[in-house]
Amino acid sequence: MLSHEANAQDRGQTRSMVISKGGIVASESPLASQAGVRILESGGNAVDAAIATNAMMGVVEPMMNGLGGDLFAIVYDAKANKLYGLNASGWAPKALTIDYLHKLGLKDMPQTGVHSITVPGAVDGWQKLADKFGRKKLKDDLAAAIRTAQDGFPVPEWDAAYWSASVDLLHTDDAATTLYLPNDHAPKVGDVFKNPELAASLQEIADKGRDAFYKGAISKKILDAIKRHNGTMTDKDLAEYSSEWVEPISTTYRDWTVYELPPNGQGIGALEMLNIMETFPFGQKDFGFGSTNALHAMIESKKLAYADIERYLGDPRGQKLPVSTLLSKPWAVERAKLIDPDHAACDTAAGEIAIGNDTTYLTVVDHDGNMVSLIQSNYAAFGSGIVPAGAGFVLHNRGGLFALDSASPNALVGRKRPRHTIIPGFAQNGDKRIAFGIMGGWNQAQAHAQFIANIADFKMNIQAAVESARFTKYTFNGCDVEMENRINSKVRDELTAKGHQIKVLGTFSSRVGGGQAVLRDFAAGVNYGASDPRKDGQAIAELPF
Numbered sequence: 001m002l003s004h005e006a007n008a009q010d011r012g013q014t015r016s017m018v019i020s021k022g023g024i025v026a027s028e029s030p031l032a033s034q035a036g037v038r039i040l041e042s043g044g045n046a047v048d049a050a051i052a053t054n055a056m057m058g059v060v061e062p063m064m065n066g067l068g069g070d071l072f073a074i075v076y077d078a079k080a081n082k083l084y085g086l087n088a089s090g091w092a093p094k095a096l097t098i099d100y101l102h103k104l105g106l107k108d109m110p111q112t113g114v115h116s117i118t119v120p121g122a123v124d125g126w127q128k129l130a131d132k133f134g135r136k137k138l139k140d141d142l143a144a145a146i147r148t149a150q151d152g153f154p155v156p157e158w159d160a161a162y163w164s165a166s167v168d169l170l171h172t173d174d175a176a177t178t179l180y181l182p183n184d185h186a187p188k189v190g191d192v193f194k195n196p197e198l199a200a201s202l203q204e205i206a207d208k209g210r211d212a213f214y215k216g217a218i219s220k221k222i223l224d225a226i227k228r229h230n231g232t233m234t235d236k237d238l239a240e241y242s243s244e245w246v247e248p249i250s251t252t253y254r255d256w257t258v259y260e261l262p263p264n265g266q267g268i269g270a271l272e273m274l275n276i277m278e279t280f281p282f283g284q285k286d287f288g289f290g291s292t293n294a295l296h297a298m299i300e301s302k303k304l305a306y307a308d309i310e311r312y313l314g315d316p317r318g319q320k321l322p323v324s325t326l327l328s329k330p331w332a333v334e335r336a337k338l339i340d341p342d343h344a345a346c347d348t349a350a351g352e353i354a355i356g357n358d359t360t361y362l363t364v365v366d367h368d369g370n371m372v373s374l375i376q377s378n379y380a381a382f383g384s385g386i387v388p389a390g391a392g393f394v395l396h397n398r399g400g401l402f403a404l405d406s407a408s409p410n411a412l413v414g415r416k417r418p419r420h421t422i423i424p425g426f427a428q429n430g431d432k433r434i435a436f437g438i439m440g441g442w443n444q445a446q447a448h449a450q451f452i453a454n455i456a457d458f459k460m461n462i463q464a465a466v467e468s469a470r471f472t473k474y475t476f477n478g479c480d481v482e483m484e485n486r487i488n489s490k491v492r493d494e495l496t497a498k499g500h501q502i503k504v505l506g507t508f509s510s511r512v513g514g515g516q517a518v519l520r521d522f523a524a525g526v527n528y529g530a531s532d533p534r535k536d537g538q539a540i541a542e543l544p545f
Helices: 003-007 030-041 046-060 098-103 122-133 138-151 157-164 174-180 196-208 217-228 235-239 267-277 292-312 323-327 329-336 441-456 462-467 489-497
Strands: 018-020 024-027 070-077 082-088 244-246 249-253 256-260 358-365 371-379 425-429 432-438 480-484 501-505 515-521 526-531 538-541
Touching: 018 024, 018 538, 024 030, 024 046, 024 515, 024 526, 030 046, 030 138, 030 358, 030 538, 046 070, 046 122, 046 138, 046 196, 046 358, 046 371, 070 122, 070 425, 070 432, 082 122, 122 138, 138 196, 196 217, 217 235, 249 267, 249 323, 249 441, 256 267, 256 441, 267 292, 267 323, 267 329, 267 441, 292 323, 292 329, 292 441, 292 489, 323 329, 358 432, 358 515, 371 425, 371 432, 425 441, 432 441, 432 462, 441 462, 441 515, 462 515, 462 526, 489 501
Parallel strands: 480 501
Antiparallel strands: 018 526, 024 358, 024 538, 070 082, 070 371, 082 244, 249 256, 256 425, 358 371, 425 432, 432 515, 515 526, 526 538
């Protein structure tokens, strides 16, 4: 036996990267990745493939994403060497206000039901992306999703688990029960689920564009559902909505530049966390991957960054947010001084500034080097739990993230967008560019920072960086933290001695989120793809043409 054959298996990752001179699509579903690849092979570009992949994800993973959710994207135009950001998150109905909910006797934002629904932005996002960058018609991009919704697909493992956990929520709405619980049961692994109503909605959008959703037949179904549940959304709330192009924000981390989208998303938290982390010698002696010192510094950096975004994050329109301060290196240095190397902080406060969980992520690189980092979500599994009868999709519950505190930058106001958890990421270093994302509510910013550290500090390839053991902390205070059991037990004991209250997760836990990534080496003209084993997905390369 040749020794290199055995040595090739001596590694810490479960999958190899997908490597190709052609395009690559990485998503949570092989069917969705294949839909994107077919678009690439038929002459479409990365944006066309991203729309096709996202549309298919709405079919095969309906609890996580779909027509009733929001969307964010970062697009890299290789020819122009320019990044574009798209914020396709929807606003609250004009009549949905703090006073209105208080009069209903509510003290906190509802997390499900009609008052958690904001205008879904995804379809307008598709239209904006297709109009600005697409080579194919929207009807071409949606064709595979339409066919699959009509003919049905066998339910995969993760989806079956998510589905069965949502039965009680789906039973709160008759249309949701009818659509998603055939024979009054959640589909099991391998059951074929058909959704001809969704196929019809997608066909309407393919034929008539975004107006079919916001002004046409689909909007009428949405408004009927809102009325049925005594909600406030009107035809004008839908018809007057528009997503917007935004300038990505960035910071440097070691020799990489990392990009996120500006608020109302939490991407700024990932950048601030990286700035704080940069004050520590990760990758050097005593700060190696998975070491006690490295993990302690990362967890404490997370707490500081998240304390700041909890206080200062909201919709930037109509108010001044301290974005430049939170992104600055001096701010990070001052915040880092608060980290005690020997003790976990259980009560982390935001810095003082004077100022005037359920998602899908996908990424695409095409053979020309155009790249898309796209994330789309219903927020919680099956969102609000409300389905517009006959439309084939559930409406999200993103409004649940608003605050009913009028002093908060995230205070509920009509026609305002809520604070958002879903964030697409992008990074570059010389001739290399990475489009990446990791899902999971408030897990995302901290997972982005860990991914970048894996690349920049611990010199992992993108597949190893996606699937390496992670920690997560969904709460904004306290010493609780969750981490996968692949993190050494001796290290966990040492962290516990510092005051961290650790909940040990499984080997590849959905709690730390699943991710996808693609990398383009422009000097070599080679693309790389990675897909997380924490999901049902796959990175797939297009065949040479």
